[in-house]
Amino acid sequence: MKQETIEVPKQVMGIMVRHFEILIKDFEKIARQETMRRVDKRLEDIKKGRVRGYSEKHYSEFMKKKGVNVG
Numbered sequence: 001m002k003q004e005t006i007e008v009p010k011q012v013m014g015i016m017v018r019h020f021e022i023l024i025k026d027f028e029k030i031a032r033q034e035t036m037r038r039v040d041k042r043l044e045d046i047k048k049g050r051v052r053g054y055s056e057k058h059y060s061e062f063m064k065k066k067g068v069n070v071g
Helices: 010-047 056-065
Strands: none
16 A cells, blocks of 8 residues: 655644644543542532442552552
């Protein structure tokens, strides 16, 4: 298969890179918002007794049982 190439002017490439950086920042913002929403929901569930909260000690013990070295 023959590989094709194209020439992109430096100015156009700069615009493309800036747009990509904005897209990545927007995605990071959305991901953080979703993570915080999940954290808030989990804390609310723990406070209301809908689920059991676990300590770091419990988490470490669980991870060790799964074969993960937690230090």
